[in-house]
Amino acid sequence: MNPTKGILFKVCALFLFAIMASLIKAASENVPPWQAVFFRAFFAMPIILLWLAQRGDLRTGLRVTNAWGHFWRGVIGTTAMAFGFAGLGLLPFPEVTAIGFASPFFTLIFAAILLGERFRVFRIGAVVVGLIGVAIILYPRITVFGDGGAASLALLGAIFTLTSAAFRSLAQIHIRRLVQTDQTAAIVFYFSLTSTVLALLTIPLGWVMPTRTEFMSLIGAGLVGGVAQILLTTGYRYSEASTLAPFDYTSMIFAVLIGYFVFSEIPTSNTIWGSAIIIAAGITIIWRERQLGLKRGKARPSVTPQG
Template sequence: MDRDEPNPLLGIALKVSSVLVFVAMSTFIKSAGDGIATGQITFYRSAFAMVPILCYLAVKGDLATAFKTRDPFGHLIRGFIGILAMSCGFYGLTHLPLPEAIAIGYAMPLLAVVFAAVFLKEVVRIYRWSAVIVGLVGVMIITYPRLTLFAGGGGEAGAAYGALAVLLSAALGATAMVLVRKLVMNERTHTIVLYFSLSASLFSLLTLPFGWEPLTWRAFLFLMAAGFCGGVAQLLLTQSYRYADMSTIAPFEYTSIVLGLVIGYWLFDDVPTVTMLIGTAIVISAGIFIILREHRLGLERRAARKHVTPQG
């Protein structure tokens, strides 16, 4: 991806905007109402996301090249894993309070560190491993009250399965991140974004015989808005990386929990529990530690390269 002139404040503004729109997407999905099949939600989210993406590519003059790919099979696998992650996440979102679903989803970047070490052979040192372990402990603190149902501790079955679904979504999402890391070596960013929305739409159509129902106008409009927000948020996120380093903007991902708490309380009467707040604080602390550690290592590597004496 080509980098424009660095502008950290603009990059941060775009990142926060993307987080806001992603939370709006989740809010629209929850507002659509219960009883809508997960595959049906996923289809509308993916199909309508293509509208702003295609418009953006057309304006930029990149529409013709966006469909050209060197790795169609890679896009297919990434799309399949991504659609599974999205479906699990939407199932959990419709069965959990909004801030709780957001907080459990923070397990994804932690698991991505583990998967990158295992599958991409990236070097992960003791500091990052320690932060990952602490962060995952925080995730377990958040989910434990829900999972006690399976140990005979009572609770609502829907919420318990919702917590497991979001955990599975985080694991699948981390896998998709690893696949994207491989794709970006040979593919353009807008090609990856476009093919994911396209493949997700097609894969979700396969669930048509399994519980799809006619939608009310209210539900249709909410799901259409969710899809449009998903596409806009993806574009904002992609643009944010053009103006600022990832280590600069990544911590602002955690503004989503603040938005989730406010919207959850205001629209859905979701009151956070003490264990959820404690677990969330642990997860966020671990995530920010990893980001700052990577930023410091990046500075050290750049400084080392500057001091290397040319040979010859």
């Protein structure tokens, strides 16, 4: 274990994911989100395959024992990606990032419903506080409902982004199940493969011929996304998930900087205050879960083999 190295990989991955999202956003005015999903998934696969070959895991890393699990993870993850890309085209970059922070709260709710995990009072309180933060961000969009024009499109973007966060949470639930039987490399690769195939099925919905700039942006998004996924996976080899989790929120810094310098977007006061509340609630949950994990770790040596 090398926590410093793990943190470095994680932050670099988040920076590249922010770059990837900005490239998708740059092409979103003309290119539909389902077409962007194809570029993101297809052009990430060569990067992932080269990584597996370099590690010597090309043969063993792609074996699966739960094919249907990979399929449904791909369907749910692709849906999340499409809604997320749609939101990027309709909302400022920092706002999309902030709403996306709702995903961990949805994960806790779905874990309690689908996996039977205990939903402690502490968790419930933190989730409620986090969702209040989301509501603060969404409030300006909801209050202009029915005004038409750009306001209605922004509300639609907020709905798309929140839907994406919910589907990302469901994908995390499926990943928790998949990691019990299959390697991370297989999960990453087959997600990209499934997303590519599903995206191709959307051709009848209307694809467009991208301009040269848009074409390069979309290819770049796929390549950068593939590298980011590798860095993220590598980070977890050097450090525990609980140590790396708080650094997810550095993506807000990257979103604000990119939004300001690339898209001339300035976060609203609602976005700032809502993000602060969401981040505080999220870090509180991470801290609490880490404390419980340490307690379980101390208690484990005294437990008999029979439990």
